[in-house]
Amino acid sequence: MIRAAFEPSIVGFLCNWCSYAGADLAGTSRLSYPTNLRVIRVMCSGRVDPELMLEPFLRGADGVMVLGCHPADCHYLSGNYQAEQRVHCVWMVLEHLGIDKGRLCLDWVSAAEGARFAELVAEFVSQVKRIGPAGHEESREELSRQDFIWRVRVGMRVTGTEKFRWLVGRQKALLDDKNVYEEQLSGERLRDLMRTVIAEESIRAAIELLTEAGPMSVKDMAEALKLPARTVLEHTAYLKRYGFVELHDILGRTPRYVSPRYTQAKDEI
Amino acid sequence: MVQAEKGSGRKTVGAVLVIGGGIGGMQAALDLADSGFFVYMAEKKSAIGGVMAQLDKTFPTNDCSMCIMAPKLVECGRHLNIEVITNSEVASVKGSAGDFTVRLVRRPRYVDQEKCTGCGVCALHCPVGAARDQFNADLGCRPSIYIEYPQAVPLAYIIDRETCVGCGLCETLCLAQAVKYDDEAWEREIEVGAIIVATGFDAYDPSERKEYGYGRFPNVVTSMEFERILSASGPYEGRVLRPSDGDIPRKIAFIQCVGSRDRAIGNGYCSSVCCMYATKEAVIAKEHAPGVETTVFFMDMRSYGKGFEAYIERARHEYGVRFVRTRVGEVVEALDTGNLILSYETEGGAIEKEEFDLVVLSVGLRPPTDGARLAESLAIALDTHGFLETRSLDPLATTRPGIFVCGAMQGPKDIPETVTQASGVASSTGAILEGARGSLTRRKIYPEEKDIRGIGPKIGVFVCHCGINIGGVVDVPSVVEYAKTLPNVVYAEENLYTCSQDTQKRIQEKIEEHGLTRVVVASCTPRTHEPLFQETCREAGLNYYLFQMANIRDQCSWVHMRKPIEATEKAKDLVKAACAKAALLEPLERIPIEVKQSALVIGGGLAGMTTALDIANQGFRVHLVETAPELGGHLRRLHFTLCGDDIQTYLGDLARRVMSHPSIDVYLGSQMTDVTGYVGNFKSRIIECNKTNGEVNSEIGSEIEQGVEVEIEHGVVVVATGAKEYAPSDGKFLYHRHPAVVTQSEFEEALASGGFPTFIERQDQDGPIVMIQCVGSRDEERGYCSRVCCSEAVKNAIRLKRMDPKRDVFILYRDVRTYGTREIYFEEARDLGVVFIRYPDDEVPIVCSSIVGNPETRCEGNVGKNYDPGPVTVEVTDTLLGEKLAIPAALIVLSTGIVPDERNKAIAQMLKVPLDENGFFLEAHMKLRPVDFATEGVFVAGLAHSPKTIDETIAQAHAAAGRACTILAAGTIMADGIKSEVTKTKCAGCGLCVEVCQYSAVELDDKDNIAVVNTALCKGCGLCAATCRCGAITLKGFTEEEILAEVDALIC
């Protein structure tokens, strides 16, 4: 059975001042923990861009850990808070895309918590094991490798959009302080807006990705994305207005659209 | 505040509040502002433009709605005497006519209107994208910071506070620092002398008509949504796609009367415009998506307006639009395909089912949702439908003096009717505020003209996409690139709409930035848009005449739609020619011309009298010329209106007021024989010939020659010559061959005098009365609909039924055209038991008479003048039963149409104004200049323009007066700078130019014997220049060099 033999590969982003030191302490203390984790040292957990949280999945990772300092301990004052905001938003993206959000973990490890580090790694490895290999039909998501990669790519485009990044960036300030109208926004309202942005940008990203591969009709895209054609049409029209897709041809009664990137690529060939 | 005192000591404020910034509000505002009143325009939305801004094209000319409206939008936006107050509503009104105090409440925009450049960066980045775009009829999304539409006036964004989360991004991004989160609602009190309500209408929401599936089936859309689908600036950029899957539909169905003529939902009236707009959409859909089949499902085809019938015929025969007479029962969605299956009953009674890809619901016009609230704050009454209450003999006045109404808030109507009413209210308002004219207005001060001498031509070229009108055929970017290579061109760019307000600003910026000394715009026709761009240049300090246009739409992209390569080449040539001419242009001077402050009104019928009174009440002298020995015209034959007003009392009163008005000179039994001059300075000869035996020769005959000839001077002319009632000749319908066959107006005459016994001698005394519609209308000879006959028949039928309930009344019709709220009377007639029988278009009912003492029956066509007429019958094919009926009648009433007066031709030639193909006067523009002629200073009103009802005639007469007063009130007008000029050293004094000049503008100087041009008289035709033997005389603005430069550019 695959499940039994499955050893997930995990990428961990560890902040230099707390978590990385914690990992070192685990070593000096000779604490053993699963071998699945591959550590990338960053100066602050706040350095980890939402796109970076997803990128490892494209390259074969089954789980991603982001570990930073405990609240208030951040060497850079509030980098860890930013990281927290981001991970929360990336979780929403993963949820929207049908990827188990358990594949992305955020936690705090101080320089003195070698044992905690070892525990957290062990826990996360077994958690990812339970979820199953990324992009495998027998995983909890039941997604094929191709499908999984496709979703991650959509997710990366979403996390790269201005709207998403602006909201992630503003989220904390908006919740801590009042908004421009001197009103206190509820967390729920912001989350609703974030969900809407993610939903819309995912569709647009998906349309772009599809049309980069070749001409597609609205109906074909709707089928591929399992979305109502009406919704796809609305977003295709939006993308066309701003030049992200172009009308390619009309087959019978059905217009087909293509990304200018596809056209460019073809021209170069 | 400056104010004028009236005799009574009460003050009159020289300002007006116009509520609503749609096409009606804009026209009223422009007319008022141009005739000396300051206008506040309160608009509920963030931009003016109203529904017309949302339309793609307009019927019956298929003009691009935005293109014809944009100049007015821009003019309103930058008129010195119009203050547009957006986002505002009226809270309360105090005072009375002449002196109202209005409290306006303005909702915050959160964007500084003055600072916002309309660049749109904020909207592009706004994270909130989920609000529905109302301008696109909810077919797309718009962000929280948005603009009503791309050409909006004012061109400033607004934040939708409902959806905005206040993240602050737009403020960060806005380079103009226009975002103003602390903006607050404010209240403002303004003083005005009068108020004009021009709030327009709301479209009916068809969700409640469950059987059509709107809201449930994505491919069922409203006509407004479809209009946006057709529009280049719409959600699909003008491509006809169906919302369910983005496919191009093969078959589109239009379902008429959704929310109209439907008593069940409380909208019993007809919305007046749907038959035409649906046909227009069906035609445009075929243009946008070749091969698509369009079908219109209708109950009665109500193409009653000027040029409408011909439009329907063209749609049917040239475009192949299919028309099916039925009321669609139900729409259901087909499984999987999203197609829709319509079930309907044919005229023959069979139930049909037919599948379509897309269904368009022709939704009706409703009073605006906040109409009742507004009426309450203005303390004016609504009618039973929720429109403002008006009287048919005073159609523009509300129930409160000093408050007027125009447009769809008065009842459903189309654009020309709205524009007509708008000019009409401007006149009514002007009449009550006469004493305060000019007291609050400001004059425009232009920057000093730049001295361009010695700089040499530096040309800037602006090429317009006109949405997809040009850009869809002509490769605009390549034209721009090409322009950059032309000699003297230092700058070139492309615009989505060069006529929009932001582009005007841009042009001015570019003039500064690049030191442009000439501007070339390549877009539509100079006939409509040249003044706008000239104004833009002048505001930037360039002389008006340093501007040149290349017509790459009307005469290029539109006429070479299937030849994009050749069209692009042609566009380049046209731009090249415009630049070649532009390089040679010189600054020209506009000379002020004094306006003779009096008007000549030709025709003393309802229209003529109303116009004359209005102009006189606005303080100008009026000469009213009537050929008949008494005033009244066609109106003398009518006795009551549909709603029961007594016409003769009204007429008598009107005529008395005209005759006794100190500023009106009435010339009865007189004719205009000649008119010369031009706007502001006309001279007419009138031959007065009456007071003899009352018989007046309609031709210029011997009798008139004996009359007294007078010459009058006047600044404007209003043509109100009326029309005639059609009289069947050669025994058609046995008219004038049988005593029991009369026309509708003869019948009305009889009804008014209490009975009709003389007609029905020898007839079955209790037999039915049969009315035959479309006599002399919509036939091969006269293709147009006479508009009034259906309502007239209904009116007289109701009257008759009330007098004699037991008598049967049959109305034989083709389409019942009781449009607007007249529909209620059609319903009433049916409730009273009047029977409506539809006959086929190609089977006109036949009238037959038996002959006394002879078993033979004679039908029309084979009856001579001399026979002894017995009882009559009408033979008609009933389309509903599919049978031929013979109805014995006590009386046959012919609803005869309205035909133009044959004297129109002579008047048209004298005034140099055109007639349409039917012989009615042809206005300057069917949609937006309904009472103007292309010739300045000449206007039209009443039946001379086209058949119309009494209230419409009154409105149009007011409108003609309103338009005329914009000229009279100005006092001086600026004459065009295009004049002839003589080079003295070249002139040989041969006098050829003197001979050819039709205006006596050129004469030979006594001393030097060389030609001299009188610039006040010169009209700028150039005849002298083309005649001169030695090239001594030229036409400025069209010199030989300039023309030949164009020729060279065009053919090399």
Next chain:
Amino acid sequence: MLDSISAKAPENWEPKIVAFLCNWCSYAGADLAGTGRIQYPPNVRVIRVPCSGRVDPLMILKCLTRGADGVLVSGCHPGDCHYIAGNYLARRKFALLDELLDFFGIEKGRVHFSWVSAAEGEKFADVVKQVTETVKAQGKPCLGQICGDERG
């Protein structure tokens, strides 16, 4: 007198025709053809003049010598002239020009006159079609090349 001076034109040759349209009738008629989307050949290049009377016969000849393959002058219908009688006078001159053309050896079909009102979009399109066909049938004139050198 010169012989007819047309030369054989290549198959895909498209003539260039200059049209002088009066502002008030014919130019408006041409606009109406546009609003009515009536399609016509793209060979005509329009020059707007206030009145057909502004066009003098020499101007027409100059068009031909500068390389135009045909010239069309269109004004208001008789009696409709915005400038009272500009079109009458124009026609009188053009009638004379017609005879002169014969003398020059320029085929009559190169120069056309018509009356198109502001309401005759369709007629304008027909006139353009007919003029284009006539000029096309006559082929490219050599006049342009012969006289081309004389241009300034």
